[in-house]
Amino acid sequence: MTSKRRMGPQDSATSNALLDATERVLREEGYAAATSRRIAQEAGVKQQLVYYYFRTMDELLVATFTRRTQRALARLEQDLAVDRPIQALWQHLVSIVDARLVFEFVALANHNEGIRKEVARFVTESRRIEAAAIARQFGEEGRDTGPITPSAVAFLMYCVSLLLRREAATGITEGHDDVLALIDWALKR
Amino acid sequence: MTSKRRMGPQDSATSNALLDATERVLREEGYAAATSRRIAQEAGVKQQLVYYYFRTMDELLVATFTRRTQRALARLEQDLAVDRPIQALWQHLVSIVDARLVFEFVALANHNEGIRKEVARFVTESRRIEAAAIARQFGEEGRDTGPITPSAVAFLMYCVSLLLRREAATGITEGHDDVLALIDWALKR
DNA sequence: GTCTATACACCGATAGAC
DNA sequence: GTCTATCGGTGTATAGAC
Numbered sequence: 001m002t003s004k005r006r007m008g009p010q011d012s013a014t015s016n017a018l019l020d021a022t023e024r025v026l027r028e029e030g031y032a033a034a035t036s037r038r039i040a041q042e043a044g045v046k047q048q049l050v051y052y053y054f055r056t057m058d059e060l061l062v063a064t065f066t067r068r069t070q071r072a073l074a075r076l077e078q079d080l081a082v083d084r085p086i087q088a089l090w091q092h093l094v095s096i097v098d099a100r101l102v103f104e105f106v107a108l109a110n111h112n113e114g115i116r117k118e119v120a121r122f123v124t125e126s127r128r129i130e131a132a133a134i135a136r137q138f139g140e141e142g143r144d145t146g147p148i149t150p151s152a153v154a155f156l157m158y159c160v161s162l163l164l165r166r167e168a169a170t171g172i173t174e175g176h177d178d179v180l181a182l183i184d185w186a187l188k189r
Numbered sequence: 190m191t192s193k194r195r196m197g198p199q200d201s202a203t204s205n206a207l208l209d210a211t212e213r214v215l216r217e218e219g220y221a222a223a224t225s226r227r228i229a230q231e232a233g234v235k236q237q238l239v240y241y242y243f244r245t246m247d248e249l250l251v252a253t254f255t256r257r258t259q260r261a262l263a264r265l266e267q268d269l270a271v272d273r274p275i276q277a278l279w280q281h282l283v284s285i286v287d288a289r290l291v292f293e294f295v296a297l298a299n300h301n302e303g304i305r306k307e308v309a310r311f312v313t314e315s316r317r318i319e320a321a322a323i324a325r326q327f328g329e330e331g332r333d334t335g336p337i338t339p340s341a342v343a344f345l346m347y348c349v350s351l352l353l354r355r356e357a358a359t360g361i362t363e364g365h366d367d368v369l370a371l372i373d374w375a376l377k378r
Numbered sequence: 379g380t381c382t383a384t385a386c387a388c389c390g391a392t393a394g395a396c
Numbered sequence: 397g398t399c400t401a402t403c404g405g406t407g408t409a410t411a412g413a414c
Contacts, residue, residue, distance in 0.1 A: 005392065008397070030300040032221040035389065049398065051391065100299055107296035109359055110289055111219040120360040127363040147374040151364035156371075159352035160345065170298055171309040174316040175340035182345075185336040194410065197379070224407065238380065240409060 008053045015053040017043045022064040026104045034061065062114045065105055069122040072096070076129055085133035086153070087187055093161035103166060130154035197242045204242040206232045211253040215293045223250065251303045254294055258311040261285070265318055274322035275342070276376055282350035292355055319343035 008015065021042035025034050036057055040047040054060040079092040109116040134150035160183065164176060197204065210232035214223050225246055229236040243249040268281040298305040323339035349372065353365060 003392070006397095012397090014397080028300070030220075030296065033300075036391085037388070046399070048391085048400085052397075057390065103292065103296050103299065106355065106359070107219060107292050110292065111217070111222070116359055123356065123359075123361045124363045131364065147367075147371045149367040149371070152367035152371045155352075155364040155368045156345075156349065159348050162352070163344075163348035166295065167312065170295070170305055170312075172312045174313045175320065175344040178336075178338040178341035179344045182336045182338070182341045192410070195379095201379090203379080225409085226406070235381070237382085237409085241379075246408070 003055070005051065005055075007055065012053070014043075014045060014049065017045070018050060018053060018060065019064050019067055022060060023068065023101065026064070027098065027100050031061075031104055031108050036060075058112070058114055061108065061112070062118060065115060065118050065122075068101075069118070073122070073125060073129070076126060080129065080133040084137060086137050086157075089130055089133060089154075089157055090161070090183065090187060093157055094165065097161065097165075099162055099165035100169065102162060127151065127154050127158070130158070192244070194240065194244075196244065199242075201242070203232075203234065203238070206234070207239060207242060207249065208253050208256055211249060212257065212290065215253070216287065216289050220250075220293055220297050247301070247303055250297065250301070251307060254304060254307050254311075257290075258307070262311070262314060262318070265315060269318065269322040273326060275326050275346075278319055278322060278343075278346055279350070279372065279376060282346055283354065286350065286354075288351055288354035289358065291351060316340065316343050316347070319347070 018039060021039045022034060025039055025042055029038075034057070036050040037047045039060070040050050050057075050060065054063065075096060076092060079088055079096070082088045105115060105119060109119045131150040131154045134153050138145055138150060160179065164179065167173075168176065207228060210228045211223060214228055214231055218227075223246075225239040226236045228249070229239050239246075239249065243252065264285060265281060268277055268285070271277045294304060294308060298308045320339040320343045323342050327334055327339060349368065353368065356362075357365065
């Protein structure tokens with residue numbers, strides 16, 4: 001039952017332009033707008049060309065996610081290879097992570113099995129890298145942090161940075177100053 | 190330029206059935222599936238009837254959000270009117286808030302101005318209620334919490350509970366045990 | 379209050395020519 | 397590698413009968 005359609009190479013200028021276009025449409029207009037026609041228009045090609053490079057729209061969405069997360073993991077490891085990784089992680093989270101795109105993909109994961117698996121894999125992998133970097137700093141400073149484990153800190157930093165940015169973009173500021181002051185205080189410990 | 194279509198009452202059995210159906214579709218299938226046909230089918234009525242009760246699909250979406258959040262605010266105030274509101278708030282957050290629906294609405298808020306405003310209003314109002322309840326308990330216990338202000342605690346409890354539930358539903362568990370242990374420890378202070 | 383009929387645009391996807 | 401042509405289905409929304 002497989003289609004007889006010809007398929008193009010996985011890494012070409014046009015296919016990358018389609019992945020770029022998909023990211024832009026997801027971020028600016030949401031996943032409901034991520035249609036083959038809209039994305040093709042955004043990339044400056046004909047709608048049918050999308051199906052030369054990707055078998056289905058689903059495959060294009062998953063490819064967009066994996067390309068971005070592979071780059072993100074490399075960038076994360078690079079950013080954490082410094083003296084004080086905990087402070088570097090906070091900087092990374094608030095300046096590199098795109099909260100709009102994250103929410104779009106997480107909402108997609110609610111009802112798209114392919115995206116769900118990739119999101120789970122990426123978050124798990126990121127958190128391990130982050131926890132390892134935090135553990136390194138805890139070890140060097142040689143203090144007993146009790147229930148404040150590296151994994152718990154990784155989770156907290158991730159979720160606070162994500163929600164802070166998402167809420168700010170939504171026009172919510174209630175409590176943000178207080179949380180930022182608390183983070184600042186905690187990072188100086 | 191306004192339409193001459195007749196409109197039905199704002200609060201009837203059928204309009205409420207449509208709001209219920211919209212919630213179910215949003216939760217189970219995502220906002221892209223929240224179409225007039227799909228929602229009408231879910232409510233057991235004809236597609237065109239949606240437009241008797243709601244001017245546009247956008248209006249139906251906003252109405253679904255406001256009905257739910259008005260009920261949620263009432264429930265929140267009720268749940269916090271107890272002896273130890275901080276512990277009660279945590280219970281409320283992990284058992285009442287529907288993380289799937291929250292993410293769907295927040296993703297919608299990314300690119301829907303009507304939803305964005307309502308989300309901002311609701312989160313701000315909730316946080317004020319929560320911070321007031323936390324401040325009450327802090328006051329009774331008469332301790333100096335330093336940078337750990339009521340507003341900061343309200344934000345932290347909200348974002349941790351939301352992400353914990355969302356990640357668990359996505360199949361992510363990395364760091365969850367540690368965070369739950371930390372919360373448990375913090376709630377006992 | 380609910381029905382039928384209908385408009386018109388857009389959707390994913392395929393086939394085959396150039 | 398990109399084009400034209402095309403399919404059946406679904407989207408929002410309106411008008412008017414029952």
